[in-house]
Amino acid sequence: MDPLSTTASIIAILQAVNSCYKFYSDAKGAKSDIEALEKETASLSILVKRIEEEFINKKSAGLELSTTEELETALEGCKSELQRLEKKLDPGKQHKVLGIWKRSLKWPFKGPDALKIIQALARWKLDISLAFEIDQTKKLHDVNQKIDFLNLPSAEGAAYGSFKDQNEPECLPNTRVVLLQDIEKWVQDPQGKSVFWLSGVAGTGKSTISRTIAKELSGKRRLAGSFFFRRGEKDRGGASKFFTTLASQLSHHIHGLTPSIQKAIKENPGIATTGNREQFEKLILQPLSKLNHSSSERQGPRAQSAHSSSSVTKAVLVIDALDECDREDDQRLIISLLARLSEIRPAVDIRVFLTSRPEVPLRLGFQELSGDVHEDMILHEIPGVEEDITLFLECEFAKIRKDHSLPPQWPGQENTRQLAKMAVPLFIFAATVCRFVADSDPQDQLEIVMNYQSDNYQSNGHQSHWHVQQLQNTWNDHKSRKSAFSLLTIEDSRNIRKHNTHRIKTATLGA
Numbered sequence: 001m002d003p004l005s006t007t008a009s010i011i012a013i014l015q016a017v018n019s020c021y022k023f024y025s026d027a028k029g030a031k032s033d034i035e036a037l038e039k040e041t042a043s044l045s046i047l048v049k050r051i052e053e054e055f056i057n058k059k060s061a062g063l064e065l066s067t068t069e070e071l072e073t074a075l076e077g078c079k080s081e082l083q084r085l086e087k088k089l090d091p092g093k094q095h096k097v098l099g100i101w102k103r104s105l106k107w108p109f110k111g112p113d114a115l116k117i118i119q120a121l122a123r124w125k126l127d128i129s130l131a132f133e134i135d136q137t138k139k140l141h142d143v144n145q146k147i148d149f150l151n152l153p154s155a156e157g158a159a160y161g162s163f164k165d166q167n168e169p170e171c172l173p174n175t176r177v178v179l180l181q182d183i184e185k186w187v188q189d190p191q192g193k194s195v196f197w198l199s200g201v202a203g204t205g206k207s208t209i210s211r212t213i214a215k216e217l218s219g220k221r222r223l224a225g226s227f228f229f230r231r232g233e234k235d236r237g238g239a240s241k242f243f244t245t246l247a248s249q250l251s252h253h254i255h256g257l258t259p260s261i262q263k264a265i266k267e268n269p270g271i272a273t274t275g276n277r278e279q280f281e282k283l284i285l286q287p288l289s290k291l292n293h294s295s296s297e298r299q300g301p302r303a304q305s306a307h308s309s310s311s312v313t314k315a316v317l318v319i320d321a322l323d324e325c326d327r328e329d330d331q332r333l334i335i336s337l338l339a340r341l342s343e344i345r346p347a348v349d350i351r352v353f354l355t356s357r358p359e360v361p362l363r364l365g366f367q368e369l370s371g372d373v374h375e376d377m378i379l380h381e382i383p384g385v386e387e388d389i390t391l392f393l394e395c396e397f398a399k400i401r402k403d404h405s406l407p408p409q410w411p412g413q414e415n416t417r418q419l420a421k422m423a424v425p426l427f428i429f430a431a432t433v434c435r436f437v438a439d440s441d442p443q444d445q446l447e448i449v450m451n452y453q454s455d456n457y458q459s460n461g462h463q464s465h466w467h468v469q470q471l472q473n474t475w476n477d478h479k480s481r482k483s484a485f486s487l488l489t490i491e492d493s494r495n496i497r498k499h500n501t502h503r504i505k506t507a508t509l510g511a
Helices: 003-026 031-060 069-089 113-149 177-188 206-219 242-253 258-267 276-306 328-344 360-367 385-404 413-423 427-438 442-457 493-497
Strands: 094-097 100-103 195-199 223-228 313-320 348-356 374-378 466-468 482-490 503-510
Touching (some): 031 069, 031 113, 177 206, 177 348, 177 374, 195 206, 195 328, 206 223, 206 348, 223 242, 242 258, 242 276, 258 276, 276 328, 276 348, 313 328, 328 348, 328 360, 385 413, 385 427, 413 427, 413 442
Parallel strands (some): 195 348, 195 374, 223 313, 313 348
Antiparallel strands (some): 094 100, 482 503
């Protein structure tokens, strides 16, 4: 349908609403009718302004303007109804009193007439709302079809909440409390750095923290996108689908972004096979920048300088285990490109929460950034880890007690304390011990672990290079089906502080 006709109807409706407002503020009599009519026109104004904003976004993005016949008909009908109301509310003749022109503002409706007008406006508002939703649904469907047709790929299982990762753990209540609070403060702080880098050696719980942060952000509708790298998986082990995956997620989260991404795909149908830099610029940075531009146009110069929080698009990307991206050059490039999101702040404030091991390529990547772009935190140097691991062990042992009908005092506070001390700073060690103990006879399994601890851990004064070389169990159904072998190497705590890498290998062998 003709977008110019729709635009004219929108303008006419808003003008009529403003005219009615002037009457409401001056008129006297029939207070309840005036308030009801004022409420209905105010609600109608909000809806029409929303439609107007959608047109401005599309125009700013250089996209074709179009509307459905239903929406155009509803807007035209509403315009006519409001113009009739405007005429009835017209102050009419003016008269001169003591040399001053006065208006005689009398409520023009009698009996049920006002109610009929209110009901008519409510019907038109409903028609416009339904037509607009149908219009938006149709456009979104068309865009999704075009994106699918043009093959903008997403990495399977990479996003938070994916089927593959549905059973992966999140932080237990009352653990990592200070760290999670610090991250929340960073998210909320208007002056917070664009990138938060949480680094830590293997097994310290980075991915668990990432899932917890993603869950919190998702619940608050602040999670714009996520990517959980995993070495060895086709889509999640490299960067080839990294930016296309994020672009797809961003388009669903941020209102008004999809048309610009659609335009970028239309202009370059093969963009999914281009380099990371071009994908980032064309599918993410430039579309977000256009949001910034259109927002500034709507606000005007005064609002632009104020940057009111209501006009700011705020969201967070969660990127986990970047060190598991298979190419080191891609790791550094991703850091460099994501840091460029700071260029479009403050009107579009997209933060990045990123975790990785403190490997050399990643450290170099962050060193190349200016100091005002990112902040970092070293996970295995945060105090209080032993207390968190103790809580984790107590929770897991409570499940084992229930499943195996063990005494309420099992395994005892001293055993729990010693196991927590053995595990620091590795949550993965504590988790592996719990899985091992839960199989077969928990008491026997626990004794194996504690005896090894007694023979090997206490005799080494510095906790350097102790190994649980084999935690072997056989399923208790009289069939030898599977044995679990875990090799965990813990580097000297002094080397941890120097960022030396732990090697944790867990292999499961089939019968």
